[in-house]
Amino acid sequence: MRATVMHSAGDVRIENVADSRIVEPTDALVxxxxxxxxxxxxxxxxxxxxxxxxxxxxxxxxxxxxxxVGADVRTMKAGDVVVMPFAYxxxxxxxxxxGLHTSCIxxxxxxxxxxxxxxxEALRVPVADGTLFALPVGxxxxxxxxxxxxSDVMGTGHHAAxxxxxxPGKSVAVVGDGAVGLCGVIAARRLGAEHIIILGRHADRIxxxxxLGATDVVSERGDGAVERVRQLTGGFGAHSVLECVGLEDxxxxxxxxxxxxxxxxxxxxxxxxxxxxSQPAFYNNVTVSGGPAPxxxxxxxxxxxxxxxxxxxxxxxDRVVSLDEVPxxxxxxxxxxxxxxxxxF
Amino acid sequence: MRATVMHSAGDVRIENVADSRIVEPTDALVxxxxxxxxxxxxxxxxxxxxxxxxxxxxxxxxxxxxxxVGADVRTMKAGDVVVMPFAYxxxxxxxxxxGLHTSCIxxxxxxxxxxxxxxxEALRVPVADGTLFALPVGxxxxxxxxxxxxSDVMGTGHHAAxxxxxxPGKSVAVVGDGAVGLCGVIAARRLGAEHIIILGRHADRIxxxxxLGATDVVSERGDGAVERVRQLTGGFGAHSVLECVGLEDxxxxxxxxxxxxxxxxxxxxxxxxxxxxSQPAFYNNVTVSGGPAPxxxxxxxxxxxxxxxxxxxxxxxDRVVSLDEVPxxxxxxxxxxxxxxxxxF
Numbered sequence: 250m251r252a253t254v255m256h257s258a259g260d261v262r263i264e265n266v267a268d269s270r271i272v273e274p275t276d277a278l279v280x281x282x283x284x285x286x287x288x289x290x291x292x293x294x295x296x297x298x299x300x301x302x303x304x305x306x307x308x309x310x311x312x313x314x315x316x317x318v319g320a321d322v323r324t325m326k327a328g329d330v331v332v333m334p335f336a337y338x339x340x341x342x343x344x345x346x347x348g349l350h351t352s353c354i355x356x357x358x359x360x361x362x363x364x365x366x367x368x369x370e371a372l373r374v375p376v377a378d379g380t381l382f383a384l385p386v387g388x389x390x391x392x393x394x395x396x397x398x399x400s401d402v403m404g405t406g407h408h409a410a411x412x413x414x415x416x417p418g419k420s421v422a423v424v425g426d427g428a429v430g431l432c433g434v435i436a437a438r439r440l441g442a443e444h445i446i447i448l449g450r451h452a453d454r455i456x457x458x459x460x461l462g463a464t465d466v467v468s469e470r471g472d473g474a475v476e477r478v479r480q481l482t483g484g485f486g487a488h489s490v491l492e493c494v495g496l497e498d499x500x501x502x503x504x505x506x507x508x509x510x511x512x513x514x515x516x517x518x519x520x521x522x523x524x525x526x527s528q529p530a531f532y533n534n535v536t537v538s539g540g541p542a543p544x545x546x547x548x549x550x551x552x553x554x555x556x557x558x559x560x561x562x563x564x565x566x567d568r569v570v571s572l573d574e575v576p577x578x579x580x581x582x583x584x585x586x587x588x589x590x591x592x593x594f
Numbered sequence: 595m596r597a598t599v600m601h602s603a604g605d606v607r608i609e610n611v612a613d614s615r616i617v618e619p620t621d622a623l624v625x626x627x628x629x630x631x632x633x634x635x636x637x638x639x640x641x642x643x644x645x646x647x648x649x650x651x652x653x654x655x656x657x658x659x660x661x662x663v664g665a666d667v668r669t670m671k672a673g674d675v676v677v678m679p680f681a682y683x684x685x686x687x688x689x690x691x692x693g694l695h696t697s698c699i700x701x702x703x704x705x706x707x708x709x710x711x712x713x714x715e716a717l718r719v720p721v722a723d724g725t726l727f728a729l730p731v732g733x734x735x736x737x738x739x740x741x742x743x744x745s746d747v748m749g750t751g752h753h754a755a756x757x758x759x760x761x762p763g764k765s766v767a768v769v770g771d772g773a774v775g776l777c778g779v780i781a782a783r784r785l786g787a788e789h790i791i792i793l794g795r796h797a798d799r800i801x802x803x804x805x806l807g808a809t810d811v812v813s814e815r816g817d818g819a820v821e822r823v824r825q826l827t828g829g830f831g832a833h834s835v836l837e838c839v840g841l842e843d844x845x846x847x848x849x850x851x852x853x854x855x856x857x858x859x860x861x862x863x864x865x866x867x868x869x870x871x872s873q874p875a876f877y878n879n880v881t882v883s884g885g886p887a888p889x890x891x892x893x894x895x896x897x898x899x900x901x902x903x904x905x906x907x908x909x910x911x912d913r914v915v916s917l918d919e920v921p922x923x924x925x926x927x928x929x930x931x932x933x934x935x936x937x938x939f
Contacts, residue, residue: 344854352854509689509697524872531864534885540876
């Protein structure tokens with residue numbers, strides 16, 4: 250079968266690899282019908298994360314069809330159309346029960362040194378009963394782009410909003426106009442926020458953010474951004490800040506634009522060992538929360554809104570490629586030609 | 595009148611200064627009957643904070659008697675026995691209404707370059723109606739040591755517990771065995787925690803912590819402490835961690851001993867610009883919260899428990915000095931001869 254392998258920064262190839270197969274009796278084998286390229290895939294692409302000598306199998310977001318299941322799989326069966334969260338999780342451990350599937354004791358992450366990736370024709374899915382979610386629609390349903398975002402970006406934007414304590418009447422600022430930031434806007438609006446400020450500077454993304462619910466745009470950076478957000482929030486900053494980038498400067502900005510007593514929900518994978526601007530967070534009693542989103546926990550909540558058309562997170566996809574075109578998809582996202590690339594098989 | 599002035603690291607003197615007086619019509623003049631030396635006073639004493647050329651008037655915790663009030667003060671009157679939180683606050687601004695008095699728009703902090711200190715015979719108290727709390731007991735009541743802790747350490751320990759989301763059934767770890775850490779133990783127990791681990795290594799403080807409710811003691815530091823707390827919590831870490839020190843190492847330890855999805859409430863005044871161990875906090879979805887405690891907000895809740903003897907935070911005082919002995923009190927706390935020093939006038 251063919252799969253996406255990153256060999257070094259900037260070097261993404263489609264290669265023939267050994268066919269995925271069931272290894273454990275709790276596995277499912279999924280034939281991928283749609284996958285995508287994630288903003289976090291750009292970190293190793295840009296040389297910001299180490300890549301194993303033997304290459305890294307990429308991709309952690311997919312929708313597909315179950316091809317076969319192991320002997321111990323009880324709730325999934327061949328033919329099911331499933332969405333696959335970026336983390337696998339057994340659904341039974343203490344952390345899964347608490348809704349924190351990304352800390353599952355028997356869990357892990359797709360597209361890492363430890364587990365194959367989803368930018369491939371097929372994929373072995375561990376602890377399939379806990380990991381996969383069977384969709385009530387056919388694999389070519391028109392809602393597929395939005396349903397695919399349940400594997401990562403919509404759930405991640407929602408996690409940013411939840412951990413930033415968004416609720417009706419609160420002012421919200423979203424740092425970053427990538428796919429996660431845009432889903433953060435959707436999530437904030439969905440949770441009742443009426444005042445949503447997006448911090449970004451790409452005209453196409455900003456235009457989409459406005460359509461999705463952003464009420465104000467701040468294109469300044471650094472101190473200028475802080476000043477502008479304060480102006481827009483009565484001088485105090487935003488109650489809830491969604492950090493959807495992960496760079497040191499964006500985390501610093503996120504903390505600095507939070508209102509005293511406010512909360513920052515960070516979902517941008519951090520590129521620094523330390524959290525900048527600790528003292529402003531402390532002196533303003535700003536809560537810093539967030540982390541890898543337990544998107545599996547959020548599917549039940551978000552799915553009806555997609556099925557009934559109340560949210561359309563699939564709009565973050567502005568390019569569709571075939572598997573062979575995936576390397577160019579990375580280039581397009583890296584050069585900000587595309588917001589988010591969907592792979593159709 | 596006489597007051598405590600710090601001139602440089604290690605140089606604390608009792609000096610004759612201009613009498614405190616009412617300046618604004620919202621001020622009260624308070625004659626101090628009891629004050630104390632705070633762990634945070636040791637930061638400049640140890641050279642970790644700059645001291646103005648003209649010296650810094652020290653002290654931010656006091657109980658006293660109102661001597662006079664300005665023309666606009668409505669709820670306080672001469673003769674009232676009052677407790678004075680370490681921050682002044684008007685009680686009417688948006689942040690005071692939200693319970694975050696330490697971010698009061700017209701507020702500030704005692705014992706700083708901007709406002710005189712409480713380790714003095716008398717003190718001007720701004721926005722007296724909002725700041726002061728009139729006590730229902732006489733100024734020589736036996737409960738005075740415990741009531742005095744409402745000005746800072748008991749409210750601060752409570753804030754650590756609240757921001758660390760302590761609740762019945764949760765495991766709690768308290769980093770630091772100073773007065774705030776000990777009050778954190780009291781607060782955690784009061785909020786229903788049954789498993790309370792204190793991290794500290796001073797025999798006298800640990801013994802007191804056990805009496806106040808700590809069920810386990812971890813005397814290791816660094817990785818050893820992390821390992822030991824995990825052993826004590828089923829391998830996962832504590833649900834709630836109270837960071838009561840403020841040094842980089844202790845913050846790193848606090849984050850590392852939190853269970854995935856847990857919370858760190860930090861009240862130790864941070865001595866670093868950055869928050870270490872950002873990535874473990876992120877990958878474990880650990881919430882980092884806390885800051886200067888809005889102790890004014892907590893007095894109503896904590897006072898009945900002190901008056902009715904359910905909590906005895908005054909036990910953190912293990913030395914009593916006169917104003918003239920304050921420099922030796924600093925020395926005793928710096929050398930860990932004393933946990934916390936009370937000043938009686």
